[in-house]
Amino acid sequence: MAEDSTPSGRLERLVEAGKAVIPPLTLLSALLFYFGYVSARSQYEYFGVDVDTIGLGTQDYIMRSPQPLLTPLLVYAAAGAGSVAVHAAVRRRIHPEAAARTVRRMRRLGRGGQVAGLAALTSGLLLLLGYPFLRDWRPYGLMTPLLIAAGSTLFGSGAAVGRLLRSPAPATPLRRTSTAFVYLVVAVSAFWMTATLAQWSGRGLAMDRANRLDELPSVILDTKESLFLRSPGVQETKLPASEGQTFHYRYRHLRLLIHGKDRMFLVADKWSASNSTIIVPLDDSVRVQFQFQNQPP
Structure with missing residues (x-):
């Protein structure tokens, strides 16, 4: 005590x-x-x-x-x-x-x-x-x-x-x-x-x-409507119309910044002060493709 x-x-x-x-x-x-x-x-x-x-x-x-x-x-x-x-x-x-x-x-x-x-x-x-x-x-x-x-x-x-x-x-x-x-x-x-x-x-x-955005996964994004992106370097292509086709626009030169719970955050593959981050929901409103690396095996 x-x-x-x-x-x-x-x-x-x-x-x-x-x-x-x-x-x-x-x-x-x-x-x-x-x-x-x-x-x-x-x-x-x-x-x-x-x-x-x-x-x-x-x-x-x-x-x-x-x-x-x-x-x-x-x-x-x-x-x-x-x-x-x-x-x-x-x-x-x-x-x-x-x-x-x-x-x-x-x-x-x-x-x-x-x-x-x-x-x-x-x-x-x-x-x-x-x-x-x-x-x-x-x-x-x-x-x-x-x-x-x-x-x-x-x-x-x-x-x-x-x-x-x-x-x-x-x-x-x-x-x-x-x-x-x-x-x-x-x-x-x-x-x-x-x-x-x-x-x-x-x-x-x-x-x-x-400074090294080219090391992020490369993404091809298809959408039903135009996104009117303002980031320089992102290429928008209008897909040819066909029966049953619901996606009409394709975007290239995008990179995956981070993957969230139910969405992806995409940026242009080259940095610019005019760039913006694109939030893409993971649902049937978009179609996403990930490109292979250019370096051959």
Whole structure:
């Protein structure tokens, strides 16, 4: 019972309660879904398509999440390993028998970290307050959380170095609260940065795809009525009339961008600012043919 009343015991009970409310696997799936959705939304927005009209499912978005998450996770892992290594190096150099010169050097290091962290944190908060004026600045979504996270980390690390140099003292409720607040700020900032990178990743994938539209499946589309397409390069041919013929127009030089639940999204095979995405329902109102690749076997 005495152990349950300690701060560590209360923290363990809080963690266990959080696991009961939100299982780790559910939380992980939710995060993968969100970042996959952000990336896909940015990707198909480039082609003028609202991703919600495609009809992708939860599994589709989760499967798309590794692409935008790979770089941020590697960076976070490297930053975490570096911080652990620095913390271990600092603790090795701080001991009761340490030379006075070393103590002074470490004290200056801690104060320098606090000053640099406070400057970065202040810059991030100023950017946050200036959102109405800076929201169209492209690096805003990355620089603001990066400055806030880096500033909070440097300030907290500098303060920790200062505490290590002083006589050990039990953690006070204020110190525990401030440490938890720093962790929360860093976590929220990391989430914001990852969402921004996922958005940039989706736009980059779209631009790369637009540069290589000829690699998408080639489609021949027959319709009953003229579509009056305005995309340059799409060829419209009127089919010869015959008995029982219900399809009168044929379109070539189309590519399959993505296949939704009950519809296809087609684009011209060459990118142009005048292009548009064609939504074709999968029913008897159209007739679709997929062409073979031109490269012989």
